[in-house]
Amino acid sequence: MMRRPRAALWASLLAAMAGVASAETDPADWDAVLGAAEGQTVYWNAWGGDPRTNAYIEWAAGKVASRFGVELELVKQSDISAAISTVLSEKSAGKDEGGSIDLLWINGENFAAMKQQDLLFGPWAEDLPNWSLLGAEDNLALTEDFTVPTEGLEAPWSMAQVVFYHDSARVPEPPKTVRDLLEWTRANEGRFTYPQPPNFLGTTFLKQALLGLVEDTAPLYAPVSEADYETVTAPLWDWLGELTPTLWRSGAAYPQSGPAQRQLMADGEIDIAISFSPAEASAAIAKFELPESVRTYVLDGGTIGNANFLAIPYNATAKEGAMVVANFLMSPEAQARKQDPEVLGALTVLDVAGLGDEDRALFDDLDLGIATLTPEELGSPLAEPHPSWMERIEEDWDRRYGAGQ
Amino acid sequence: MTDGLSLEGVRIALRGVPLVSLDVRIAPGEVLTIMGPSGSGKSTLLSLLVGACPPEFETRGRVLLGGRDLAGLGPRERRIGLLFQDDLLFPHMSVGANLAFALPPSLRGRAARRRAVEAALEDAELAGFADRDPATLSGGQRSRVALMRTLLGEPQALLLDEPFSRLDADLRESLRGFVFDRIRARGVPALLVTHDAEDAAAAGGRVVDPLGRGAGAQAKAASLS
């Protein structure tokens, strides 16, 4: 009678030892990674505000469990900074291994900060078998996160690109340049706004505007300290000075997030909104959140694009399991499902043209939905400026239009 | 000479002002009345006798009950019953449960305890009231239940703290008779605190003021209040 518990005990002890040993697993030795990952539980901390994304992750959890024996647990956060807080708390408490977070959905400034503070494990991402499907050498967005080199510390799992959406019933011809937008808001006072910086979408709007207003965008791709900040950004502030009085609530208040801005659209308070997800409008229509007359468009001259990444904290417990999950999420199967508008409608990170026929067919067969642009219509994305610009502009904006109002 | 309740040199003072000064023995079945206006220290005396005197009062003297020195005993060990102005029936218990609460644990068996409760109710002319909610009783009925509860605890002495002051005049009359009859019947020494001369007269015993002075001084005090 005592055999069974004892056997279970040995098994768990062995597993624990394997866990310890696996901290040394070489990401390049994929078979070793797969072996160590089996039986691990991966706690994935992600923004949990979108039920469709949550459902997609549940689907992925089922797949990695049956194929690789990896238990994937989604920890839903309202803001990913809470997960970063936890990593910091663990570092503060000296818990440099056996940490509670195995996988993080981050990008941009969050990545830059965690990389700078040595809070990430790696490099590992470029050793993943599916890395070869990315065509990363031709797509800078996959190896530079807001110009910060990823150096294998994070693996891309989704593309994002700035789009605008409008209610075609009220605005048949939306303004397609930054300057036209000002003309439009002058004619339609109170019918446009953007999320309040430092919300990333609000800041992105400012960057998009800056890219459309300056003559030479080159200085924006180097640290701000190397440029004449005042001169470069002057057109932006002039333009904002004219735009702000024509905004929703005359610029005295702003929506606090992308979803809050979408809500204003749904309530008929505004006619045009910015988004970082080309499929957002279609998804929202399907959920009854937006009227069926909403359509998506991009600006002439292109819009900013970036990638969403998966990173592993330096003290993660199930690093191998996390790598297995990340690799699966980069597979054509997972990526095609993700791009299906019925599921998520998020742009793939894969180089579809470079895939084999069978895999490519997965993507070609997708029906994108009424309010989603095709990749051709989206055009090739503009790169994110250097993050240091973002910080300065956010601070300046806060002084002029935010807290300093 | 050890029977009854003896107060030997009992002195109570507050910040040097004497409130109570008594040397008196109350015989079994006797009712001693202490009369005085409000604030004269009567109630402090009662709290001293039950063993719950607040520390800010300066106290001296001995209290003997049936020859037993009560010094150092708490309210539950003294076996002195206390009847308040208000009936203080426990509102969450039935009339019967209130009475059973007071029955000593030595009385064993549900039936025996039930019988004791019913006998007490009968004695109070409240037969059949055991399952009633105390809140549905009249003032006089509640007072009688309160007295029976106190007596069921088999006290060796009884303290009465203005027990009639909340009742109507005619009810007061009949309840006085009820209370003093039961006290005499049980033969316990009793100490009545009141400022009502009619209470004192009905008690039929000696009357003193808190400082131990006799009827004359007491009458003067009563007329002042």
Next chain:
Amino acid sequence: MPVSKVAGSVGEARILAAPMRPRGRPRLLPLAPLFTLAVLLGPVAAGLIGVLAPAFGYYPALGATELSLAPFRSLLAWPGLGGAVRLSAVTALASTALALGVTLLICAAWHGTRAFGAIERLLSPLLSVPHAAAALGLAFLISPSGWITRALSPWATGWDLPPDVLIVGDPAGFALIAGLAAKEIPFLLLMTLAALSQIPARRSVLLAQTQGYGRVTAWVKTVFPRVYPQIRLPIYAVLAFSASVVDVAVILGPSTPPPLSVQILRWLNDPDLSMRFEAGAGAVLQFGIVLSLLALWRFGELVLARGGGAWIARGARGRADAAWRGLAVSAAGLSAGAVLLAVAGLAVWSFAGFWSFPDALPAGLTLRSWEGQLPGLAERIGTTILIAALATIISLLLVLACLEAEYRHGLRPGTRALWLLYIPLIVPQTTFVTGLQTLAIGTGLAGLTGSVIAAHVVFVLPYVFLSLGDPFRAWDPRYGLAAATLGAGPDRLLWQVRLPMLLRPILTAAAVGFAVSVGQYLPTLLLGLGRVPTLTTEAVALSSGGDRRLIGVYAITQTAVPLLGFAAAIALPAFAFRNRKGLA
């Protein structure tokens, strides 16, 4: 200490309030206050370190190991500081004063009437609505594209598009003040009711009325001075809460600049990790603001007490009774109606298909939002109830032990130190809990359901103490003396007399504690490392997606669970005492 019911004279009152002397073998009970403090002191100390260390530039995990005042310097350099501090202070003071004023007006005008019974019955549902849900529902109600405008458009207003008017998030914070007040009135009313049950209020009012005083004036002059000391601590808790609230302020408050509490959260959430130093400095400043507001309020009390005494002595009878009663009914109806309509709005949203301006109701109804959440919902509800029930039971036992120790042993000094229990209510939670989390991780306790429960106790216990302390202390000690002279020992007195008589306030305190636990977000998330998902963590994560339908689903569920607690707190004594009018 509340004076006993029938204090004939000063001496008598003192006698009856005298504690029982301790006797017999040494017991554990006298240690209860110290034990309670010890249980909470670790978390409180850790939480305070979590607030103070980054404020003074100490955050080794970010490579900062030298103390400095730099965080305060950059805090002072933030252009929005003055506005944010002013907003925090003004909205907290105004909403607390408004909530208190309405609460007292309702009691003064209607206490003891049948209408008051109706108000009482509304209390539990109102208390059960989570703050964030009430705020979101309220925002939908009053915004220019909200339910009220929809009901009137376009037939009455002529609007096919919502007007561009700033209502929600106005720079002066009126919407925030109104929202906070509407949500605090039920809590203060509950606390006032508990206090009123210990005071012969009706007789006092009646007496004054026979002397020609108006009902409202009579109440304010004869009852209020006795009620106020008993509801003082709950008022302080409301004031502190209003000055540091985050969720309601994000939804209803202005954002250019926001109140300080919101800005602290923004700094904490900033990808630039160095902003956490500013967040720390901001939290210390906010702690200071809360303390200053409490001091200011105390000062106001003293001034009002002096002026009020003179006002009472002048003997003005107050003739405007009808006007006051009308105002009270309007205020009560407005505040209760706003919260109930807010929840009703979210309930409609949870079943809504497409619903655009200016339709008063959705174009279609669907169960889709509910169906999508059902699989996880039952499990979340189970976890939520388990955590809340255990946290409440532990808090209740500790509070009862403290109060009983105080009663039996006269442990005033021990209980006086219990003000430390209120620190978790005063210190800004965002930074406080980060310190707690570091403690839990350092001791290997993070991520366990037990740690989440322990963290909840830190926040539940003060509210249980607030709710139960005064009714427990105001219990007529002559019952204790009566029981003792009948031979009952302290334990028999406690179990057979005291606790049953206090069943109603005990269960009410438990229900309040339960509701507080259900609403805890940050302690659950951070102490549980996200691995102990409850209704609230799920609701907050999902509501960050801004879908009113999902928010509706969770708002209803989050309201229903504490409502069960309040319903039990009402139903159990009502059933147990169905034949006991004296406890009705």
